[in-house]
Amino acid sequence: MKTFMAIYTGTPESMAQARWNALSDTERTAREAEAMQVWGKWMADNAGAIVNPGGPLGKTKAVTPDGISDIRNVMAAYVIVRAETHEAAAKMFVNHPHFTIFPGDSVEIMECLPMPG
Numbered sequence: 001m002k003t004f005m006a007i008y009t010g011t012p013e014s015m016a017q018a019r020w021n022a023l024s025d026t027e028r029t030a031r032e033a034e035a036m037q038v039w040g041k042w043m044a045d046n047a048g049a050i051v052n053p054g055g056p057l058g059k060t061k062a063v064t065p066d067g068i069s070d071i072r073n074v075m076a077a078y079v080i081v082r083a084e085t086h087e088a089a090a091k092m093f094v095n096h097p098h099f100t101i102f103p104g105d106s107v108e109i110m111e112c113l114p115m116p117g
Helices: 015-022 025-045 086-091
Strands: 002-009 050-056 060-064 067-071 075-083 106-111
Touching: 002 086, 075 086, 086 106
Parallel strands: none
Antiparallel strands: 002 075, 002 106, 050 075, 060 067
16 A cells, blocks of 8 residues: 545635635535535545544745745645555545535645655
8 A cells, every 4th residue: 555645725816715705604604514524424434544634734834045934835734545556545535525515626646655765
């Protein structure tokens, strides 16, 4: 089995986010509850493959030769999973509630490779 990191992405400027922001508080609360229920089912259905359930990501700082600065990126959350292949790992996220209910853009899946040497 191989290990993969999946990064949930989202941009505040997306059309999905604009539609989400246009919801009333009552509608948004109902959608959040629905999404968390579906996400919980996804987690339960894939429990055997989940190595680390991850979680939401907060504000970002970048460290460069010029110092430390606050930056913004599209990463919203992460999860670590195991699968036989990259394709199999990606298929786990087809129709994921991150973008079917929540206003997320995508889930990006990359293999966690061993350190060289």
